[in-house]
Structure formats: structure tokens, C-alpha cells
Amino acid sequence: MKKILFIIGSLRKQSFNRELSELVKQHLKGKAIVKELDYSDVPLMNQDIEYPAPEAVEAARKEVAEADGVWIFSPEYNYSYPGHVKNLIDWLSRPVNPAERNASTVLAGRKFTLTGAGGKAATAGCRKLLTQLLTVLKANVMTEGQTGIALNLEAWTEGRMVLTEEQKTQLATQADKFLKFID
Secondary structure (H helix, E strand, O other): OEEEEEEEOOOOOOOHHHHHHHHHHHHHOOOEEEEEOOOOOOOOOOHHHOOOOOHHHHHHHHHHHHOOEEEEEOOOEOOEOOHHHHHHHHHHOOOOOOOOOOOOOOOOOOEEEEEEEEOOOOOHHHHHHHHHHHHHOOOEEOOOOOEEEEOOHHHHHHOOOOOOHHHHHHHHHHHHHHHHHHO
């Protein structure tokens, strides 16, 4: 069974993107092994502490390396991705050994897909920029079938995300496409 690693781009415990990941996790039950990456202890990228890498960075690299696919669920911050997501990607993009600067990283060739819940642009800016960034870093990003959710009014006023049947179907379709993509 394929292993899929979820990266949640919102640090908020009750985040809408975490809710989306839970829906996808239910859809993938029995089809894939799903794990969520805890990267809360990953420090800010700093070359002074790069080698040897901090334990939290090593743990994140190991989780990504062991996954058949990585699924990022992220909100959009100012038409881009959150800084902590970029920080994680920066660490993952670095060579493990300083003497092997041209060695591949855990991102190279790794298969990714992207989903996001946010404002009326449905995280289009975030997903576009993440796709560009991951592609430059030699990741293999599933560009067709990404899901962007424009949050309903209740999400902003009551903290309650309400998905339409069409949006739920989009997530399920993306999950099925991603399983084929990583096969």
C-alpha cells in the first residue's frame, strides 16, 4: 500500500486545511497509508546550524524520503504560501552532506499534490507559487486536478467550513488521481 505524507500549511489546530486533510484521509482509508508530518520543531533555516542538521530537520527529511507521495494542504498568505511552509521546503531542499553539493535532495523526484482552502481566489496564488518552487527543486508536482476551496461565509464569521457536494467530489477525485500519479 502506498504511503502518503500530509503537510498541513496552517499551524492553527482547528484550521480549515486540516479539516480538508481529514476528509481526504477518510477517502484514502484502505487505499493508502496516510501520515501527517509534524514540523513544529523545525527551526528557521540558518546555515550556522545546517551541518549537522537539527534532529527535527532529520526527522522531516526521513518522513518525506519514506513517502511515495506528499500532499500539501495550505492556506494562502498574501497571495503566496505561509513562511513556515517555505522554511520547511528550504530545509528539505538542502543537500544532506555539505561535500556533495550536487547530490539530490529528498525533494528531487518526490511526487506532490496541492490543495488549499482560503479566500475567494481559492488559494490559486499559493498553489501556483508552490508548484513553481517545488518544480524548480526537481519535485514532480501533479498540476492537473489540484483543489482550491473558496471558503464559505460561515468559515469567516463562525469558524465553520461548509463544503458543497461538488467540492467534496473534487477532493475525492484529486485523491484518486494522486494515487494513480504516485503508482
